[in-house]
Amino acid sequence: MIDLFSASQNGPAPRYAALLTDLDGTLLDEQSQVHPANAAALRALEARGVRVMIATGRSTISTRPVLEELGLRTPALVFNGAGVWCPVQKRMLEERVLGSRTLARALDFGARRDLPTVVMTNVAKYATPPRDEAERAALSGLMGLQIVPREALRDVEFAIRVTYYSRDHGSSTEMQAEFEREVTQPLYLTNFPLNNLPAHRQSPMSVLDLHPPCRGKAEGLRVLRELYGIERERVVAIGDAWNDLPMLEEAGLAVAMGDGVPEVVAVCSRVIPDNDGDGMARLIAELFPA
Numbered sequence: 578m579i580d581l582f583s584a585s586q587n588g589p590a591p592r593y594a595a596l597l598t599d600l601d602g603t604l605l606d607e608q609s610q611v612h613p614a615n616a617a618a619l620r621a622l623e624a625r626g627v628r629v630m631i632a633t634g635r636s637t638i639s640t641r642p643v644l645e646e647l648g649l650r651t652p653a654l655v656f657n658g659a660g661v662w663c664p665v666q667k668r669m670l671e672e673r674v675l676g677s678r679t680l681a682r683a684l685d686f687g688a689r690r691d692l693p694t695v696v697m698t699n700v701a702k703y704a705t706p707p708r709d710e711a712e713r714a715a716l717s718g719l720m721g722l723q724i725v726p727r728e729a730l731r732d733v734e735f736a737i738r739v740t741y742y743s744r745d746h747g748s749s750t751e752m753q754a755e756f757e758r759e760v761t762q763p764l765y766l767t768n769f770p771l772n773n774l775p776a777h778r779q780s781p782m783s784v785l786d787l788h789p790p791c792r793g794k795a796e797g798l799r800v801l802r803e804l805y806g807i808e809r810e811r812v813v814a815i816g817d818a819w820n821d822l823p824m825l826e827e828a829g830l831a832v833a834m835g836d837g838v839p840e841v842v843a844v845c846s847r848v849i850p851d852n853d854g855d856g857m858a859r860l861i862a863e864l865f866p867a
Contacts, residue, residue, distance in 0.1 A: 614855035673789035749783035793823035
């Protein structure tokens with residue numbers, strides 16, 4: 578498929594032809610809503626033929642309502658790049674899954690450390706039973722979650738992600754380091770303190786996510802090139818957290834949210850106000866003039 582802007586009949590192609598944006602902390606505000614001005618700007622942008630791609634660490638289940646609200650038609654990157662969901666065909670275009678041996682070793686690690694563990698597929702989520710209020714709160718935002726005995730996690734097929742929660746590690750980075758020492762499998766790992774998410778500001782939990790090998794959110798740039806012929810130099814990427822770094826480091830223009838983590842701000846050429854305002858709409862008006 579040829580990008581609509583790759584060969585304009587009215588002159589040279591615009592500088593940017595696609596917008597790649599994170600959800601939590603970026604497009605979604607502290608109440609997990611999209612600011613009306615930003616929503617209108619994204620709809621208008623895609624109506625003009627610009628590709629608007631969501632790139633999120635969320636599952637397909639929790640990403641679909643946002644796509645439906647916005648009416649976006651460009652495939653979305655889910656599970657931090659391990660999956661690509663098409664909102665038009667309502668199916669996965671790409672889906673990387675964990676091998677059975679890798680999943681078994683990952684579950685062994687969670688069992689040895691007695692960590693609350695979640696296994697996700699494209700259509701379902703399964704978690705070990707929460708043992709106290711902190712663990713119940715940590716799991717509370719997971720849409721479509723089913724509580725099962727720990728051993729039942731080993732029966733899950735086509736797993737895309739394994740997630741651990743911990744209060745015993747000093748940080749999520751420390752938990753990842755321990756996992757890498759014990760489980761030497763090719764995986765794409767992301768970690769973060771759960772209190773980075775608006776719904777969990779008081780949580781003491783650290784989080785570690787395991788995905789099949791991929792390039793993280795940089796997979797979005799590959800998908801834009803392969804489906805629409807849009808090279809990375811013509812992509813604007815917007816994010817706020819560590820898992821956004823792969824796409825920000827490769828995009829033609831990297832934009833950080835005003836309250837983004839220092840590592841993100843350091844690699845970005847532009848900084849816009851935080852996610853509670855209309856900063857994204859104003860950026861779109863500047864970079865994609867009608």
